[in-house]
Structures are given as structure tokens and as C-alpha cells.
Amino acid sequence: MSTPPTVSDTPADAPVSGEYEHQPVPPAARKGSASFWGMYAGEHTAGTEFLIGPLFLLAWGVGGWSLLAGLLAGNLMAVLTWRFVTAPIATRARLTLYAQLERICGRKFVTLYNLMNGLLFCFLAGSMITVSASAFGPLLPGVAMPTFASTLPTGFGWCAIVIVIGAAITYVAAKGYDLVSRIGNLAAPWMFLVFLACGLVVLAKMGAPGVIEALTPVRHDLDVGGFWAVFFFAWLCNAAMHLGMADLSILRFARDERAGWAPAAGMYLGHFVAWLCAALMLAYWVKRMGGDVEAAKAVSLGDMVNDAAGITGLICVVIAGWTTANPTLYRAGLAFQAMVPALSRTQATLLAGAVCTGAGLFPAFAMRLLDFVGIYGTILAPVGAILFVDFWLARRFGIVREWASRHQGGFNFAALLAWVLPLLVGAWAYVTFPLIKAVPSYLVVPCWIAAGACYLCLARLLPVPRENSHPASA
Amino acid sequence: MKSFARFLALLALVLVIAPPAAYLAGMLNDESLMKTTMLAGTVLWFVAAPIWWREKPNA
Numbered sequence: 046m047s048t049p050p051t052v053s054d055t056p057a058d059a060p061v062s063g064e065y066e067h068q069p070v071p072p073a074a075r076k077g078s079a080s081f082w083g084m085y086a087g088e089h090t091a092g093t094e095f096l097i098g099p100l101f102l103l104a105w106g107v108g109g110w111s112l113l114a115g116l117l118a119g120n121l122m123a124v125l126t127w128r129f130v131t132a133p134i135a136t137r138a139r140l141t142l143y144a145q146l147e148r149i150c151g152r153k154f155v156t157l158y159n160l161m162n163g164l165l166f167c168f169l170a171g172s173m174i175t176v177s178a179s180a181f182g183p184l185l186p187g188v189a190m191p192t193f194a195s196t197l198p199t200g201f202g203w204c205a206i207v208i209v210i211g212a213a214i215t216y217v218a219a220k221g222y223d224l225v226s227r228i229g230n231l232a233a234p235w236m237f238l239v240f241l242a243c244g245l246v247v248l249a250k251m252g253a254p255g256v257i258e259a260l261t262p263v264r265h266d267l268d269v270g271g272f273w274a275v276f277f278f279a280w281l282c283n284a285a286m287h288l289g290m291a292d293l294s295i296l297r298f299a300r301d302e303r304a305g306w307a308p309a310a311g312m313y314l315g316h317f318v319a320w321l322c323a324a325l326m327l328a329y330w331v332k333r334m335g336g337d338v339e340a341a342k343a344v345s346l347g348d349m350v351n352d353a354a355g356i357t358g359l360i361c362v363v364i365a366g367w368t369t370a371n372p373t374l375y376r377a378g379l380a381f382q383a384m385v386p387a388l389s390r391t392q393a394t395l396l397a398g399a400v401c402t403g404a405g406l407f408p409a410f411a412m413r414l415l416d417f418v419g420i421y422g423t424i425l426a427p428v429g430a431i432l433f434v435d436f437w438l439a440r441r442f443g444i445v446r447e448w449a450s451r452h453q454g455g456f457n458f459a460a461l462l463a464w465v466l467p468l469l470v471g472a473w474a475y476v477t478f479p480l481i482k483a484v485p486s487y488l489v490v491p492c493w494i495a496a497g498a499c500y501l502c503l504a505r506l507l508p509v510p511r512e513n514s515h516p517a518s519a
Numbered sequence: 520m521k522s523f524a525r526f527l528a529l530l531a532l533v534l535v536i537a538p539p540a541a542y543l544a545g546m547l548n549d550e551s552l553m554k555t556t557m558l559a560g561t562v563l564w565f566v567a568a569p570i571w572w573r574e575k576p577n578a
Contacts, residue, residue, distance in 0.1 A: 245542065249545075355554030356558050357557040
């Protein structure tokens with residue numbers, strides 16, 4: 046790899062704001078690694094973890110060894126990606142993904158990226174609202190709650206609960222979500238222990254076998270890759286953040302690259318322990334139903350958690366869903382606002398909230414979360430490959446770095462094609478191959494590599510700028 | 520005050536995780552008691568931890 050560019054390459058006349066959105070983070074604002082460990086641990090212990098664990102068993106039919114080994118190896122790969130792909134760029138450029146994309150691809154490209162990002166964020170937040178709302182099932186026995194088999198709204202009562210929760214989350218996000226963010230940080234250690242408690246209790250109820258023994262496959266009619274499905278999902282469920290470089294926004298505040306190890310806290314507490322404990326709950330219910338998977342699928346998440354941890358578990362479901370839906374909704378609002386600057390942030394957040402709540406009404410988004418997360422990563426991660434090529438390989442291969450910033454913000458069609466072409470091939474593979482349709486996470490790495498390779502080739506066709514057109518050289 | 524809050528907050532976390540661990544180990548058989556203790560730990564955590572984590576106001 047060529048010598049990376051340094052902060053001095055950045056425009057001297059960039060606007061300054063408290064968040065350093067368009068300027069490199071100055072040394073005084075940088076933080077030690079310790080600041081990032083707690084943040085990542087909290088961020089990756091979310092309401093959706095309650096769904097992902099059971100879905101490994103129900104949707105993919107994986108068993109104990111595949112699950113355990115796949116999670117260990119996949120999460121390790123995720124941590125290594127953060128450490129060796131994202132953190133080096135974050136701590137050298139010290140700019141957000143948006144700022145770097147604007148320099149490489151132009152403002153209109155960022156608007157397009159924001160549209161995709163905002164919509165996907167809305168559906169993700171909608172899943173979290175679904176999870177939060179499901180906790181009210183045991184408290185409102187007259188209301189039909191969605192089960193793991195549900196795809197459509199289950200009735201008026203369910204819709205009313207989702208709309209109330211969606212409206213409350215939207216209101217808080219529109220007003221600024223500092224309080225919820227504080228509650229999220231406060232709840233993180235407790236929430237992790239509640240996940241663990243659920244796992245311990247159901248293990249006890251199953252007669253205390255080992256975790257591997259307890260997680261015997263509940264479905265034998267599925268073969269989506271076992272270990273490999275779990276491995277790629279665990280590695281790439283946050284592909285938009287590491288390979289896709291969205292976490293440049295966070296890691297640019299790190300004093301050095303070692304902060305890139307911090308996501309290990311989130312991966313091994315949230316994406317390992319919490320997923321395993323949630324999977325154990327489903328395994329217990331299959332056993333309790335005499336091995337009848339369909340009967341176990343008909344149990345709602347709220348009933349499962351209530352059975353294991355009582356009211357504490359239900360509070361955990363609500364808080365876990367709420368605290369993660371809120372920042373997601375807030376980001377979706379910002380994305381919409383960036384797209385339509387005429388909207389105020391409040392209006393944009395209300396719009397995003399309406400879309401989220403609409404998505405939350407349909408349990409299909411939550412119950413097919415494994416598919417959705419894979420598609421989410423496949424769509425957004427390739428943008429990170431364009432940034433990676435621009436940052437590390439451009440000079441070696443004779444490509445103009447930060448092309449748009451040297452063309453008065455012109456639109457980088459090479460980047461657009463590099464993003465879209467692999468996605469079109471990926472979409473074809475998705476509809477053609479049942480294995481890809483079952484585990485869309487298999488597409489992420491091929492699309493990322495293809496996008497990088499495409500940009501490397503197509504960027505050579507871009508018009509070469511005049512020597513004095515770069516803002517830094519002015 | 521802060522160190523007492525820290526003690527209570529850590530105690531709260533113990534109240535959340537120790538009963539399920541005891542239940543798994545067979546040392547506690549009353550599921551209702553386990554859940555009540557966890558709830559007490561939860562309430563205690565959300566009361567004590569904010570005091571423990573409260574930052575000193577700037578001088």
C-alpha cells in the first residue's frame with residue numbers, strides 16, 4: 046500500500062462546527078481507547094439481539110457447534126476489520142464518512158447515499174419498535190402479539206401499541222435524544238446481565254445441559270451453510286459500520302489506531318453472549334413444546350423473556366429496543382434532512398418516525414432480520430470500498446485522489462457505477478441462487494471487493510483536473 | 520455519597536445475576552423469588568447508578 050495521505054491534505058477553509066463534521070478532529074478533542082470500549086459494548090447490546098439468536102435456529106437451522114464456532118470466528122473477523130480497515134483511515138484522515146465521500150464523489154452522491162442510509166435506518170428502527178412493543182404482550186393478555194411466524198400486523202391492539210411507542214420515540218428523537226442516550230449508557234451493564242440471566246434460567250429449565258448440547262439443531266430441513274452462515278453474518282452484520290466506513294465518524298476521535306480493538310467489547314458481549322442466551326431461550330421453548338418447532342414459533346418474544354426473567358426481562362426488552370431505536374431514528378432524520386435541506390430537523394425526524402412506525406407495524410421486518418441485515422450491509426458497505434481505494438491505492442495506481450473536491454464538487458460517475466454495478470450483480474444472485482437468498486450476508490464481501498476493483502478501473506476514465514484546482518493547493 | 524451509591528449499584532448488579540446463577544446451580548428453586556430479587560436489583564440499579572455516574576459540576 047502507498048503512503049497514506051495526512052491531515053494536511055484537507056481543505057483549509059472547511060467550515061468549523063463543534064462536531065468537526067467538515068474538519069479533521071484536532072488533537073485536543075481526541076480520546077483514549079477506554080472511551081470507546083464502553084460505547085461499543087452498549088451499542089451492540091440492543092433489543093434486536095433478542096431476535097437474532099432465536100432466528101439462527103429457526104431460519105437457518107444451525108446447531109450448537111456451528112453457532113458457537115461461527116460466532117467466535119465471525120466476531121473476531123469483525124474486530125479485525127474495524128482494527129485494520131476502519132481505524133487506520135479514521136485516525137489518519139480524521140473525517141467523517143460523509144465528509145470524505147463528498148470530497149471523492151461529490152455532494153449529490155452523498156445525497157443518494159443518505160437516501161439509502163435513511164431508508165434502511167428507518168426499517169432497522171422499525172424492527173426495534175416491534176421488539177419494544179412485543180414486551181407488552183404478557184401485560185396485555187387480550188392483545189394478539191406477533192410471533193416468530195408473523196409477517197402482518199396482528200390486530201388493532203398491536204397497531205395501537207406500535208403507534209404509541211413509535212410516536213413517543215419520534216417525539217424524543219425530534220426533541221433531541223440526550224436523555225435516552227444517557228439511559229442507554231446507564232442500562233448497558235444491567236442489560237447485558239439480563240441477557241445472561243435469561244440464558245442461565247433457560248439452561249436450568251432444560252436440566253442444565255451444556256450450551257452445545259442445549260442448542261441441538263431444531264430444524265433439519267435447512268442447509269444454508271451452518272458454520273459459514275453464522276460466520277459471515279457475525280462478521281458482516283455491521284459491515285456498513287466497518288467495511289462501509291460509517292464508523293469513521295466515531296473512530297476519528299481516537300488518539301491512535303488501537304481504539305479499533307474496542308468493538309471487541311460489543312462483539313463478544315452483545316454479539317456472542319447475548320445472541321447465545323437469546324438462542325437458548327428459543328431452544329428451551331422448542332424442547333418445552335415437545336420438539337414442535339411450529340408451536341415454539343407461535344410463542345411471542347415477550348412471553349419467552351417474561352418466562353425467563355419476569356418483569357425485569359420485559360423492562361430490558363423495552364429499554365433495549367427504545368434506546369437503540371432512538372439514535373437510529375435520529376440519524377435517519379438527519380439523512381432525510383441532508384437530502385431535502387428545506388426540511389427542518391424536526392420535520393425530517395417526524396417524517397423518518399412515520400416511516401419507522403409504519404415499518405414497525407409489520408413484524409416481517411423484525412422476523413426476517415437476518416435477511417434485512419445482510420441486505421443492509423450489501424447495499425452500504427461497497428461505498429467504503431471506494432473510500433478505501435481512494436485513500437490507500439489511488440496514488441499507486443495513478444488515480445486522482447478526492448476527485449470531486451478537485452472538480453468544484455462535480456459528480457463522480459465512476460464512483461456511482463462502482464457502487465451500483467456490483468449491487469446489480471448481487472441483486473441478480475439474490476433472486477437466482479436460493480443459498481444467497483437465504484443468507485444475503487454472503488454477498489457483502491464480493492460486492493465490496495467488486496466495488497473497489499470497479500472504482501480502480503473506472504476512475505482512470507475520469508477527466509484529469511487542472512493542477513491548481515485542489516482546494517488545499519490554493 | 521458517591522462511594523455508597525457505587526456500592527449499591529454493584530450490589531444491584533449482583534442481585535440481577537446471582538439469583539439466576541443460583542437457580543442454575545440448583546441452590547435456589549423458587550422461580551418467583553428469583554424474579555422478584557432481579558426486579559429489586561433492577562430498581563436499585565436505576566436509582567444508584569445515576570448517582571454513582573454523576574459527574575462533578577464544573578467549578
